[in-house]
Amino acid sequence: xxxxxxxxxxxxxxxxxxxxxxxxxxxxxxxxxxxxxxxxxxxxxxxxxxxxxxxxxxxxxxxxxxxxxxxxxxxxxxxxxxxxxxxxxxxxxxxxxxxxxxxxxxxxxxxxxxxxxxxxxxxxxxxxxxxxxxxxxxxxxxxxxxxxxxxxxxxxxxxxxxxxxxxxxxxxxxxxxxxxxxxxxxxxxxxxxxxxxxxxxxxxxxxxxxxxxxxxxxxxxxxxxxxxxxxxxxxxxxxxxxxxxxxxxxxxxxxxxxxxxxxxxxxxxxxxxxxxxxxxxxxxxxxxxxxxxxxxxxxxxxxxxxxxxxxxxxxxxxxxxxxxxxxxxxxxxxxxxxxxxxxxxxxxxxxxxxxxxxxxxxxxxxxxxxxxxxxxxxxxxxxxxxxxxxxxxxxxxxxxxxxxxxxxxxxxxxxxxxxxxxxxxxxxxxxxxxxxxxxxxxxxxxxxxxxxxxxxxxxxx
Numbered sequence: 001x002x003x004x005x006x007x008x009x010x011x012x013x014x015x016x017x018x019x020x021x022x023x024x025x026x027x028x029x030x031x032x033x034x035x036x037x038x039x040x041x042x043x044x045x046x047x048x049x050x051x052x053x054x055x056x057x058x059x060x061x062x063x064x065x066x067x068x069x070x071x072x073x074x075x076x077x078x079x080x081x082x083x084x085x086x087x088x089x090x091x092x093x094x095x096x097x098x099x100x101x102x103x104x105x106x107x108x109x110x111x112x113x114x115x116x117x118x119x120x121x122x123x124x125x126x127x128x129x130x131x132x133x134x135x136x137x138x139x140x141x142x143x144x145x146x147x148x149x150x151x152x153x154x155x156x157x158x159x160x161x162x163x164x165x166x167x168x169x170x171x172x173x174x175x176x177x178x179x180x181x182x183x184x185x186x187x188x189x190x191x192x193x194x195x196x197x198x199x200x201x202x203x204x205x206x207x208x209x210x211x212x213x214x215x216x217x218x219x220x221x222x223x224x225x226x227x228x229x230x231x232x233x234x235x236x237x238x239x240x241x242x243x244x245x246x247x248x249x250x251x252x253x254x255x256x257x258x259x260x261x262x263x264x265x266x267x268x269x270x271x272x273x274x275x276x277x278x279x280x281x282x283x284x285x286x287x288x289x290x291x292x293x294x295x296x297x298x299x300x301x302x303x304x305x306x307x308x309x310x311x312x313x314x315x316x317x318x319x320x321x322x323x324x325x326x327x328x329x330x331x332x333x334x335x336x337x338x339x340x341x342x343x344x345x346x347x348x349x350x351x352x353x354x355x356x357x358x359x360x361x362x363x364x365x366x367x368x369x370x371x372x373x374x375x376x377x378x379x380x381x382x383x384x385x386x387x388x389x390x391x392x393x394x395x396x397x398x399x400x401x402x403x404x405x406x407x408x409x410x411x412x413x414x415x416x417x418x419x420x421x422x423x424x425x426x427x428x429x430x431x432x433x434x435x436x437x438x439x440x441x442x443x444x445x446x447x448x449x450x451x452x453x454x455x456x457x458x459x460x461x
Contacts, residue, residue: 211268306450
């Protein structure tokens, strides 16, 4: 299993195990085995597919292609219904992505069935994680009905259009306060827009919704940034170890926070989740409660950070579109959907065939994977005229699939749209001369697409 592991990763594993023994983080040999059986083997397989000429394998390994994947997406669309990915089928067509995401023939559970039998046996021997995560059951991202419907029903009321509308005024206050804090520093010179603004808006909103103490917000962002890579596959050991540390620390804090809420509940979503009972009287188990809370918290700011930073970058690159919005501010909601379409915060998601089925006459066997490339579907010329053009007045911008589709359609879509609109509108209204300066840095993730750093400055007359 470790024969193809580089010596730097071996040294990194050893240091992680020694350090973890001192600090109590999940650093047992079982974790190293888990990496080897999953990400380590996938890294080897993806590298092999790339050498054999698989284009999508190259995207998964080449940061330059990840940064500008649009030509690659056009090549994927030359194949219908599927291109061949490194581990299964890949589709870049808007209608087929939508069809697969909405089909009962496909699901998200039992993803380990794609591994060979010896790997599955090894995974059973080391057992599941002891801490919750966003990518494993019982997280909503990794379960099918009926569990998915039960979890979603328990939290969906907090994210209805009515509930989000009630949050708009508070979001506007949060944004105004953040811009007030930002302005003196901007007057003096460049600032980094991502940690100072793009990240602060969604983490403040979701923290208030869920009753998270203000002094924990910076730590949540750190854990979220560390855990974001857990959605990717074929991770190098260093990124995998960092993501597992973050997940374990996040889990540990959440369990203590939920215990505190049992004794001292507040008027917030997590307090309600602690005490909620489903219609038939069955509440959430401890692991279900922690996994659900972790997903809501992480998803509540991780993807919206990307939406705001991607939106700022698109507008910096297209001053003509800034001018359109200055003259027609009623277009801001549509502009947010155009950002979601043109530079999707989530680039791809996969589904597993639950039974033998077919897509446009092509057989898909039970257990086979279909990857839906959302970022490519959102630039499908069959749906969007001149799809590579960024147009805040685009009539059908909202037809994107940036929030997925079907039963796993993003629970927080309305909240993300509202936060993105308020944040970007107020940012560019307050600072019309704002522009990018220096060199921005992308986040080192594949599925989640956004910016880690984005220096900005004001134009001086």
